[in-house]
Amino acid sequence: MAEQDHFSLEDFWMQDITQSLDVGIVVLDLDFKIVLWNSFMENHHGAGSEHVLGSEIFDMFDDLPTDWFKQKVRGVLQFKGRAFTTWEQRPYLFRMNHYRPFTSVAEFMYQNITIIPLRDISGNFSHVGIIVYDVTDVALQKIKLQETKNELGVLAKTDDLTGLYNRGYWDHRLRQEFDRYSRTRQTPTLIMLDIDHFKKVNDTYGHDAGDEVIKMLANLLVCQLRATDVIGRLGGEEFGVILIDTTVEPAEILANRLRQTIEDTTIYAGGNEIKITSSFGVTELNGQFDDYKQWFKTVDLALYDSKNANRNTVTVRRLTR
Amino acid sequence: MHVLICDDSGFARKQMMRCLPADWPIEISYASNGKEGLDVIRAGKGELVFLDLNMPEMDGYEVLSEIQTHDLPAMSIVVSGDVQTEAYSRVKKLGALDFIQKPVSVDEIIRILKEYGIHDAATGEHRDDEMAVPFEEGYQELANIALGRAVKLLAQYLDVFVEMSIPHAYQLALGELNMALSHIQVDDRVSAVSQGFMGGGMGGEALLMFNDSNLESIASLLHYDKANTEDTETELMMDIANIMIGACLSGLSEQIDVRLSQGHPQILDRHIFVGDILKDGGAIPALTIEMGCSIKSHNIDIELLLMFTNDSIEVLNKKLNYLVS
Numbered sequence: 001m002a003e004q005d006h007f008s009l010e011d012f013w014m015q016d017i018t019q020s021l022d023v024g025i026v027v028l029d030l031d032f033k034i035v036l037w038n039s040f041m042e043n044h045h046g047a048g049s050e051h052v053l054g055s056e057i058f059d060m061f062d063d064l065p066t067d068w069f070k071q072k073v074r075g076v077l078q079f080k081g082r083a084f085t086t087w088e089q090r091p092y093l094f095r096m097n098h099y100r101p102f103t104s105v106a107e108f109m110y111q112n113i114t115i116i117p118l119r120d121i122s123g124n125f126s127h128v129g130i131i132v133y134d135v136t137d138v139a140l141q142k143i144k145l146q147e148t149k150n151e152l153g154v155l156a157k158t159d160d161l162t163g164l165y166n167r168g169y170w171d172h173r174l175r176q177e178f179d180r181y182s183r184t185r186q187t188p189t190l191i192m193l194d195i196d197h198f199k200k201v202n203d204t205y206g207h208d209a210g211d212e213v214i215k216m217l218a219n220l221l222v223c224q225l226r227a228t229d230v231i232g233r234l235g236g237e238e239f240g241v242i243l244i245d246t247t248v249e250p251a252e253i254l255a256n257r258l259r260q261t262i263e264d265t266t267i268y269a270g271g272n273e274i275k276i277t278s279s280f281g282v283t284e285l286n287g288q289f290d291d292y293k294q295w296f297k298t299v300d301l302a303l304y305d306s307k308n309a310n311r312n313t314v315t316v317r318r319l320t321r
Numbered sequence: 322m323h324v325l326i327c328d329d330s331g332f333a334r335k336q337m338m339r340c341l342p343a344d345w346p347i348e349i350s351y352a353s354n355g356k357e358g359l360d361v362i363r364a365g366k367g368e369l370v371f372l373d374l375n376m377p378e379m380d381g382y383e384v385l386s387e388i389q390t391h392d393l394p395a396m397s398i399v400v401s402g403d404v405q406t407e408a409y410s411r412v413k414k415l416g417a418l419d420f421i422q423k424p425v426s427v428d429e430i431i432r433i434l435k436e437y438g439i440h441d442a443a444t445g446e447h448r449d450d451e452m453a454v455p456f457e458e459g460y461q462e463l464a465n466i467a468l469g470r471a472v473k474l475l476a477q478y479l480d481v482f483v484e485m486s487i488p489h490a491y492q493l494a495l496g497e498l499n500m501a502l503s504h505i506q507v508d509d510r511v512s513a514v515s516q517g518f519m520g521g522g523m524g525g526e527a528l529l530m531f532n533d534s535n536l537e538s539i540a541s542l543l544h545y546d547k548a549n550t551e552d553t554e555t556e557l558m559m560d561i562a563n564i565m566i567g568a569c570l571s572g573l574s575e576q577i578d579v580r581l582s583q584g585h586p587q588i589l590d591r592h593i594f595v596g597d598i599l600k601d602g603g604a605i606p607a608l609t610i611e612m613g614c615s616i617k618s619h620n621i622d623i624e625l626l627l628m629f630t631n632d633s634i635e636v637l638n639k640k641l642n643y644l645v646s
Binding site for chain 2: 075078079081082083084085086088089112114133
């Protein structure tokens with residue numbers, strides 16, 4: 001008899017603890033009617049057990065996806081194993097309030113859910129148990145972290161002043177394009193350009209005006225080139241463009257058009273009207289190049305040729321050994 | 322009578338042999354793949370064959386078909402971890418006498434021998450043996466049976482025949498993990514679900530990996546909406562993880578009689594390189610069992626790794642010893 005008491009006391013404790021667990025527990029029968037609803041559910045949902053027992057779960061939560069939920073429950077009964085769903089799948093299954101309405105931005109409780117098959121006394125699966133974990137804090141942190149990662153990813157690629165790719169990332173793309181060519185044999189062409197006598201702009205109109213000029217040129221490049229072309233600011237007043245799947249002939253025409261447009265443009269900065277010109281190098285990639293550095297070096301030499309030829313000009317160079 | 326036990330796992334051969342009743346006067350031969358098995362049969366040493374299905378070189382289906390085609394003097398009883406309904410009907414069509422689900426038990430063998438009038442055992446005693454088997458083969462056999470359960474459920478869920486591969490156990494360094502993957506290329510981008518398990522002094526993580534192109538194929542197999550969003554992928558990955566990992570772990574825990582708690586599954590970063598999955602991790606798995614399955618008709622390969630902690634090895638070894646002694 002004493003042993004009997006002992007067991008029932010444990011059962012009693014167990015029940016007490018189940019009620020105090022900060023976890024939602026719901027038991028449904030095969031008609032999706034609620035058989036058990038613990039105090040976590042009472043408190044977060046708002047409806048007391050006495051009003052809820054015997055109701056269909058779908059009546060308690062308007063936005064519970066009926067077909068989806070029924071399919072999950074059927075799966076659990078068919079495969080006789082538990083099913084887990086995460087907040088990444090569905091932020092919540094049962095829309096409820098969470099604990100920190102004031103110090104957190106969440107509008108609802110993010111939930112992980114476990115659905116387990118339950119047997120009756122004769123061993124047949126007759127019910128399912130649903131366990132609801134509040135994972136709001138973890139979910140918000142992970143979302144925030146992902147946003148930060150995305151921002152960092154963008155920051156690490158771009159040049160602050162112009163929004164073009166920075167030298168590091170552009171180099172990375174140049175290498176990628178070189179590797180891609182060895183596989184696909186789709187010819188890319190590299191253009192490098194530099195503003196002529198840029199030091200004079202800075203000296204005459206000041207550095208702010210110089211920055212304006214660089215920004216204007218960056219804008220012009222973005223407007224004139226295709227979205228697939230890879231434009232980078234390589235440093236100072238020097239820019240690089242990788243023209244994907246473009247041979248040297250159209251690239252030279254394009255470079256000349258850019259050169260002309262820059263020459264024709266008047267830049268207004270700090271009350272001044274500024275005119276600039278620019279020099280270009282153009283080099284097509286072919287199978288003779290050993291690596292991407294050699295390609296880059298060749299286009300650099302082409303640009304150097306243009307500078308030597310009195311500037312405001314376009315020079316095409318092939319690989320010379 | 323000449324009895325042949327044909328199974329690629331030494332552990333399974335030992336388990337099988339021990340289940341043959343001690344009072345049955347027989348001569349036993351062994352083969353570790355279908356080719357060897359056929360040689361034994363042709364030499365007249367395999368009047369009754371206990372035949373595994375998934376074996377290297379030549380599998381059980383091919384052996385059955387050879388026996389049928391050439392009318393070889395052998396009765397076959399298939400003993401398999403692959404328990405899909407279609408596997409059962411395939412071997413029946415190929416002339417197998419019966420189909421036993423692994424792991425085998427003395428009682429089941431006695432029942433079958435009696436049913437087919439082969440031997441009426443008076444004792445349920447185990448046959449003695451001096452066979453030494455490396456633990457690796459034991460791990461692999463445990464995994465083979467667990468995977469068989471998982472594959473059966475997956476086949477039901479997707480309504481296709483799923484081919485299971487032969488599990489491999491590895492004790493390797495982190496960087497070598499890539500080499501353990503037979504269904505996924507090292508430079509493939511994958512999405513993965515991890516689920517921890519723990520109990521009885523052992524524990525580890527189950528890692529389910531999908532090739533990104535596979536997710537699309539699975540979605541179409543299930544007639545999911547073509548608007549293939551991240552949501553659909555997550556849903557699919559979780560559904561398959563629930564089925565496969567759940568069945569595998571319960572298959573494992575039943576065999577070694579350990580109750581395992583499961584953590585909530587975590588979706589790891591999406592579309593990442595295989596090599597990056599474990600690089601931020603802490604401990605190095607002491608034992609990794611690689612298993613995979615594929616759906617050839619739809620070009621789908623799924624990779625499942627069971628990774629065990631250092632502490633698990635002692636527990637597993639103890640359980641394995643118990644299973645064959």
